[in-house]
Amino acid sequence: MTRDLSALFDPRGIIVTGVSNHPGKFGFVCLHNLLAAGYRGEIFPVGREPGEVLGRSVLGSIDEVPVGRADMLFICTPPPLNEHLLRAAAAKGVKAAFIAAAGYREAGPDGIDAEQSLVAVADELQVVMAGPNGQGVVSTPSSMCAQIVAPYAPAGNIAVVSQSGNFVSSLLNMAHLSGVGISRAVSAGNAAQLGVADYLEWFAQDPETAVSLVYMESVDDGRAMFERLRAISGTQPIVVVKGGASTAGARAAASHTGALATDDAVFDGMSRQAGLIRARDLEEGFEAAATLATQPLPTGNRVVVVTTVGGWGVAAVDAMAGTLLDPIPLPENLKAEINELLPPRWSKNNPIDMAGGETRDTVPRILEMVAGHSEVDAVLFLGLGIQSNIAAMMRDGPFFPDHGLERIVNFHETQDARYAEAAAAIAERTNTPVLVATELTNTRPETSGPATMRAAGRMCHASAARAIRSLDLMVRHARWRQARGIHRLEPGA
Amino acid sequence: MTPWQPHPPNVLANKAATSQIERPCGWSLRCWLRRGGTHSICSRRDEPSDARGIPNTVSVTLSEAESRRLVSEHGVVVSGFVTGETTETILDALKTDKSVTYPLVVKLCGRQIAHKSERGLLRLQINDQQSLQSACDELLAAAKPSDGNVELLVSSMVKGNRELICGLHNDPQFGLVVMLGVGGVLAEAIRDVAFRLAPITETDAAEMIADLGAQRLLGEFRGEPALRRRDLIDVLMALCSLGAAHPEVHSVDLNPLIIVDGRPVAVDALVELTQ
Numbered sequence: 001m002t003r004d005l006s007a008l009f010d011p012r013g014i015i016v017t018g019v020s021n022h023p024g025k026f027g028f029v030c031l032h033n034l035l036a037a038g039y040r041g042e043i044f045p046v047g048r049e050p051g052e053v054l055g056r057s058v059l060g061s062i063d064e065v066p067v068g069r070a071d072m073l074f075i076c077t078p079p080p081l082n083e084h085l086l087r088a089a090a091a092k093g094v095k096a097a098f099i100a101a102a103g104y105r106e107a108g109p110d111g112i113d114a115e116q117s118l119v120a121v122a123d124e125l126q127v128v129m130a131g132p133n134g135q136g137v138v139s140t141p142s143s144m145c146a147q148i149v150a151p152y153a154p155a156g157n158i159a160v161v162s163q164s165g166n167f168v169s170s171l172l173n174m175a176h177l178s179g180v181g182i183s184r185a186v187s188a189g190n191a192a193q194l195g196v197a198d199y200l201e202w203f204a205q206d207p208e209t210a211v212s213l214v215y216m217e218s219v220d221d222g223r224a225m226f227e228r229l230r231a232i233s234g235t236q237p238i239v240v241v242k243g244g245a246s247t248a249g250a251r252a253a254a255s256h257t258g259a260l261a262t263d264d265a266v267f268d269g270m271s272r273q274a275g276l277i278r279a280r281d282l283e284e285g286f287e288a289a290a291t292l293a294t295q296p297l298p299t300g301n302r303v304v305v306v307t308t309v310g311g312w313g314v315a316a317v318d319a320m321a322g323t324l325l326d327p328i329p330l331p332e333n334l335k336a337e338i339n340e341l342l343p344p345r346w347s348k349n350n351p352i353d354m355a356g357g358e359t360r361d362t363v364p365r366i367l368e369m370v371a372g373h374s375e376v377d378a379v380l381f382l383g384l385g386i387q388s389n390i391a392a393m394m395r396d397g398p399f400f401p402d403h404g405l406e407r408i409v410n411f412h413e414t415q416d417a418r419y420a421e422a423a424a425a426i427a428e429r430t431n432t433p434v435l436v437a438t439e440l441t442n443t444r445p446e447t448s449g450p451a452t453m454r455a456a457g458r459m460c461h462a463s464a465a466r467a468i469r470s471l472d473l474m475v476r477h478a479r480w481r482q483a484r485g486i487h488r489l490e491p492g493a
Numbered sequence: 494m495t496p497w498q499p500h501p502p503n504v505l506a507n508k509a510a511t512s513q514i515e516r517p518c519g520w521s522l523r524c525w526l527r528r529g530g531t532h533s534i535c536s537r538r539d540e541p542s543d544a545r546g547i548p549n550t551v552s553v554t555l556s557e558a559e560s561r562r563l564v565s566e567h568g569v570v571v572s573g574f575v576t577g578e579t580t581e582t583i584l585d586a587l588k589t590d591k592s593v594t595y596p597l598v599v600k601l602c603g604r605q606i607a608h609k610s611e612r613g614l615l616r617l618q619i620n621d622q623q624s625l626q627s628a629c630d631e632l633l634a635a636a637k638p639s640d641g642n643v644e645l646l647v648s649s650m651v652k653g654n655r656e657l658i659c660g661l662h663n664d665p666q667f668g669l670v671v672m673l674g675v676g677g678v679l680a681e682a683i684r685d686v687a688f689r690l691a692p693i694t695e696t697d698a699a700e701m702i703a704d705l706g707a708q709r710l711l712g713e714f715r716g717e718p719a720l721r722r723r724d725l726i727d728v729l730m731a732l733c734s735l736g737a738a739h740p741e742v743h744s745v746d747l748n749p750l751i752i753v754d755g756r757p758v759a760v761d762a763l764v765e766l767t768q
Contacts, residue, residue, distance in 0.1 A: 219666050219667075222664070222666035222667035222668070223667055223668045223690070226667065226690055253662070253744070254552070254554065254607065254744070254765055255660060255662060255743075255744035255745070255746045255763065255765055256658060256660065256680060256681060256746045256748050257658070257659075257660025257661060257662040257672045257744055257745065257746050258662045258744050259681055260658075260660075260672060260674060260680065260681060260684065260686050261662045261664055261670060261672065261688065263666070265686060265688050266664050266666065266667055266670055266688050268688070269670065269687055269688030269689045269690070269701075269704075270667055270688070270689075270690055272687075272689075272700065272704065273689045273690060273693070273697055273700075480700075483696045483699075483700065484696060
């Protein structure tokens with residue numbers, strides 16, 4: 001049964017323990033981050049020294065918190081205090097706790113005992129408990145940043161659970177960079193009571209979440225985890241990044257099958273069987289999740305590349321080798337339609353290279369024709385950025401805004417913004433993914449193409465190869481669903 | 494048949510725990526072995542610890558003949574074979590069993606002989622009775638006292654350009670897993686393999702085949718017809734059925750599984766049991 005984690009992710013009030021005036025202490029940092037992100041509920045800072053911290057009066061003990069006003073407890077005090085804090089908080093109506101404190105299982109035999117004892121207390125009190133030894137929890141629907149680290153994140157539909165706290169920060173940074181936002185993010189820490197599957201089950205029924213992204217290193221009960229994740233996959237896509245898979249190599253086994261059953265090979269097979277979307281690294285994992293969160297799931301593998309210049313398209317088709325994706329020959333009726341719009345020098349095949357023949361409205365019209373064609377399952381658009389690039393050079397040069405430069409710069413910038421908007425609108429209208437890639441995402445993120453994508457909360461990949469990797473993972477997942485008769489997902493939440 | 498139950502994943506990491514698991518089908522497999530008229534003495538050996546220091550469980554390796562009978566009982570197609578403890582019994586068996594035809598392969602097998610080719614305990618391309626007789630005599634003479642009970646296994650020599658490997662393995666994290674790979678005896682060098690957790694559905698099995706990198710090897714190849722994927726799915730399902738019926742199975746190798754006229758045929762089988 002799914003555990004109710006609503007008090008952890010959407011608490012109406014939070015008790016923060018260990019709050020002091022020292023800005024280097026975790027209690028201070030957590031209070032700071034909650035206030036800075038504009039947490040919507042009430043905050044009850046508790047510390048040893050009464051007084052004010054960040055303009056909030058600090059309570060001397062949890063006993064002073066009014067009953068029923070806080071349902072979450074954030075603990076960053078040392079282990080000997082924490083069972084008592086948990087009991088005192090539960091008496092005030094707390095239903096969830098995040099234990100940032102270290103000194104538990106990771107600290108040796110005494111820590112293991114302390115951790116087991118803490119779990120027993122939480123179970124007895126019927127408190128759901130994240131951590132210990134975690135970095136915190138973020139939840140954008142509640143504007144909550146209960147973390148001893150940074151950053152907060154833009155709001156969106158990706159939920160994150162990580163067995164490494166630092167990777168939560170990395171993923172939140174990627175959310176900032178891309179503009180594709182986060183619904184919930186939690187550092188599982190030692191996962192003493194709540195494990196990865198508990199979070200994923202809750203995310204699967206969370207209306208704010210469209211896709212989950214998990215970083216995991218250890219698997220405790222592989223068989224049970226497999227069964228639970230396979231059940232979730234049918235409801236919500238799960239992107240998995242596995243760390244440490246390469247360290248355990250082949251075992252000494254009498255059988256050939258045993259010798260081939262490396263941890264990585266078995267984990268990979270398990271992932272495919274459960275419909276998990278396994279990414280090679282964190283960056284690829286984030287991009288796959290960001291694409292899944294913002295694009296419809298493709299119904300097949302037929303891809304058409306739309307570009308304004310030659311080389312990008314050639315490289316994109318090359319990058320499809322060894323993937324499930326098929327850069328199909330252009331259907332004849334589509335070719336005829338495009339002939340009407342472009343001068344004869346266009347490529348007349350896939351990739352569609354407009355060869356500079358486009359005018360003001362050509363790009364959106366061609367994108368719409370291609371994405372709307374019944375034999376096309378996904379579109380990759382590589383036309384963004386050329387005009388932003390020219391505009392940036394003119395804007396930064398010595399002649400701006402004279403000599404007619406202001407007008408042309410505005411035109412170029414508006415065009416790239418229109419292309420970005422068109423890619424999003426067409427994907428939604430045609431229910432066909434339209435992925436966009438340009439290196440300006442990294443090199444000139446402020447230019448209008450990538451900036452418009454980011455402002456709309458949509459993934460703009462930094463290269464065609466990376467867009468193709470995300471699309472390949474999506475197609476694999478779509479096939480898994482189709483083979484099992486599971487209805488296609490609707491984009492976003 | 495007892496319903497399939499998931500294996501406790503940490504059981505194999507812990508000898509003490511192993512003795513406490515209930516093995517409802519263990520008895521039935523012993524009965525099966527007895528019914529098959531095979532050796533009644535169980536040979537035990539301790540395997541070395543694995544790379545991570547996890548001690549492996551004490552196990553028994555069935556002879557090739559026992560392994561072949563067990564896998565074929567669950568639906569795996571194995572090349573036709575007869576067994577016998579003497580050259581004469583082999584010749585008699587071949588007279589009655591017309592499914593085993595020349596050219597033949599002769600092997601010396603027993604529970605202590607897991608790797609026959611490394612010790613030269615097999616003879617290929619036996620084309621007539623005279624060569625068969627001398628091959629049988631030579632192999633029996635090559636047996637060492639440490640080999641324990643041995644017997645001759647004579648099978649039809651099947652031919653195909655393509656070799657696969659299929660198997661089961663009890664994984665310490667995920668329990669029983671089923672594998673399909675390319676390359677037969679070269680599989681460990683090629684490492685083009687797909688795993689799933691047993692039991693699998695036919696959809697899972699079809700996806701395992703699709704996972705293999707060497708898809709061109711599975712189509713029409715050098716004048717041979719394409720692999721009949723349906724038949725390979727049946728092999729994978731048969732292995733899972735074997736694993737479900739016998740929780741004491743630690744591993745199974747069908748290696749190689751030769752594609753003959755598009756159909757997968759196991760020409761060697763090795764079953765390892767957890768005691």
